[in-house]
Amino acid sequence: FQLIRGGRDPALQIRPTLKVLALLAQRKLLPAAAFEELSGAYVFLRRLEHRLQYLDDAQTHELPEGTGDRSLVARAMGFHSWDAFRAALEAHRARVSSHFEQVFSAEEVSKHALAPLWTGPEQAETRLGQLGFRDPAGTAARLAAVRSSPRYDGLPQASRARFDALIPRIIEESAAQEDPDAALVRSLEFIETVSRRAAYLALLEEHPAALARLAQLLGASSWAAEYLNRHPVVLDELLDARALFARPDWSAFVQELRGQLASRQGDEERQMDWLREAHHALVFRLLAQDLSGALSVERLADDLSDLADAVLQVTLELCWTQLRVRHREEPRFAIVGYGKLGGKELGYASDLDLIFLYEDPDDRAPEIYARLAQRLSRWLTSRTAAGVLFDIDLRLRPEGGSGLLVSSIDAFRRYQRESAWTWEHQALTRARVCAGEPAVGAEFEEERRAILRIARDEAKLRRDVLSMREQLLQGHPNEGGLFDLKHDRGGMIDIEFIVQMLVLAHAHRRPQLTANSGNIALLKLAAKLELIPGDSADAVADAYREYRRRQHRLRLNGARYARVPAGEVRNHIAATRALWRRVFASE
Incomplete structure (x- = not known):
């Protein structure tokens, strides 16, 4: 553990063995x-x-x-x-x-039975076919192309020897996957990516169990392959299955982030890189658990959202300490998440919809918090050698892209009550405080619920929501023969709009509806409150779960659009359309 993680974690560079063991247990590595x-x-x-x-x-x-x-x-x-x-x-x-x-795993024998396939004999295609590869000729050609590539030719002798030892094992592990051809292509691409880093080749050669886990991940998901190629530093997470599949301890993770950033104080570049690497490593652990079947889509989304919350909190704290002018010890500032983050439905590649709020009577507060928001945005979005933390979208703030980067609670309240569009109140149904001062967060939550409880003209509300739905349909045309799980009629957006309509139309009499508890829970609550039939709520909740599950699997394998044959989800579409007609009295 010290050799693997000590370079990125100075705390593990201590000598007493018992203290190291205690530290590993504290950090859930043991x-x-x-x-x-x-x-x-x-x-x-x-x-x-x-x-x-x-x-x-x-x-x-x-x-x-x-x-x-x-x-x-x-x-x-x-x-x-x-x-x-x-x-x-x-x-x-x-x-x-x-x-x-x-x-650790015991080392394999130096001469692998499949080694001749790497040297390219005439019988390679036959043997690859026997191993289960669907395109043995193409696979043999791909192996030959790697072997004759300038990158392979340019490797130092020691690295080339490790590369040669790895390829037969990669062929063997790929053959054991559901799609051997895809697994091998992705594995070869990854090995080529890391081939100039001798430590990565050594890690995989010396730890066959890690290589097996790598092949399983690459074979299961093209998105996982792309992620590993972008962030090969997470490779050492494969060494210990216990740590790889352990549930996250968010409190310990936050403390670890704070400690590591403090140990790099004064070196902003190293701090940025380490924060990104820590985030990448935990995303990778969740990815491994996801692909192994250990996480439901809902549990994964919760974990990714909790991870984003933790990183936002620690980054906010750090950015505040870096401001040259601060008028108080702790900022009265909060980060509010909307959309996927606000609804705790975050995916691997989701951007973060954020707004920044403060509650501070000091005359200097607007300028100081504006600088804090600017620094925070830079820390989240800057590309370093370790990549980017998050893509963020700040357009949901009052007045949108033309508005101030940060708003006081009073300004937010005035805007929401006097100037906001209906769609902005729809967005509030999925908003929550993700980081910052709890007292400011509590004020936001109180105001959010108060706005949702405003009595509205139901006919006008219905027209506004239908108008926004029509705009979204026009913005995402689907001219193909497949059903778009998110955008098409009867899909996920219809379900989200049904829930938002129920909240905005009835929360003034049913304040329970203001809880940001997720679309499925709110559908069940609406049924309990006798706003919609119970069987309809159950059917549409099932549809939402299935849509999310299918969307997630498609995206894990690189699908540009989450589209499926309509017949596969016919009953879900019908249930959603039926509830839509009941709530909106419209097609």
Whole structure:
């Protein structure tokens, strides 16, 4: 762990083994049980080492042969007999070996059975076909192209030897995937991408289990392949399956971010890079869990949203400390998320819809918080060697793109009550505070609920919502024969608009509807309040789940549009259209 992570995590560069083990457990890189067992074994073996050396006053690590010496060692270790001591020793050794095997894998033999496929004999196509490749001729040609490429020719001898050793294993692992051809193409592309980094080649050659996990990820998703090619630094996450598949501890993650950024104080470039690498690493862990089937779409969206919240909070704190002029110790400032972030439906590639608010009577506040918002935006969107944190969209702020970058709560309140369009109130149904001062966040939430509870002319509201829906349809024409899960009639946007209409039309009498609890929960609440039939709410909730699941899978494999044959979701479309007609009295 120190060799793998110590370069990016200075805290792991300490020497005392027990302190390192405790730190690994604290950061969830080791399970609590592993920490206890490894710590216990380390103390036991250290005590044994000292007693062996006391025995003959010599540097030795070998157990004694004589009966008398064995008896002395056993008693010194607190055992009544040599057999009891030896049983305890073997138990500790077995536990250490077990944990070692979970992190490392034994090296394979140097000559792989599939090595001839890499050298390109005439029988390669036949053998590739036997392995299950659907286009053996194309696969053989791709291997030959890699072998004759300038990039391969330019590798140092040691790196080329590792590259040569890896390719047969990659062929073998790719053949085990559902789509061997795609898995191999993506794996070869990735190996070429990292080939000039000898450490990455060594990592994969020396740890077959990591290579197997890599092939599984690349075979399962073209988006995962693109992500790894952009951020190969996350490769070391594959070494330990326990850490890779552990649930995130958000409190520990935030503390880790704060500590690491503090250790790089004064070096903004290193801070930016580390923040991005930490974010990439956690996204990659979630991706691995997602592709393994461990996460539902809803759970993944919650995790990605929580991750964004954590990064926003820490980045806000850091940007505040970097301002030269600050008029208070802590800013009275909040970051509000709209859209996918606000509704906790964030995807891997979602941008963040944000607005910045403050509540501060100081005359200097507008200028200082404007500078804070500018710095925060730069930190989130700047491209460094480690990439970009987030793409952000600030156009939902009062007055849109022409408005001030940051608004006071009072200005936000006036705008929402006097100038906002209906669609801006629709957007408020999915808004929430993601980071910042809790008191400012509470004021925003109170105002958000108050605005949603305003009594509205239902006929005008219906016309406004229908008009906005028509604009969205015109902006996303679908002239193909497939059903667009998001934009077409009967799809996800229709469901979202149904929920928003129910909230804005009825929240003045049913304040429970102002809760930002998600579209499915709000549909069920509307049914409980007898605003819509229960069977319709259940059917449309099922449709929304299925649409999201299908959309997610399509995007994981690079689909530009989330479109499917309409017949596959016919019942979901019908249920959504039926509830639409009931709520809007319109097609």
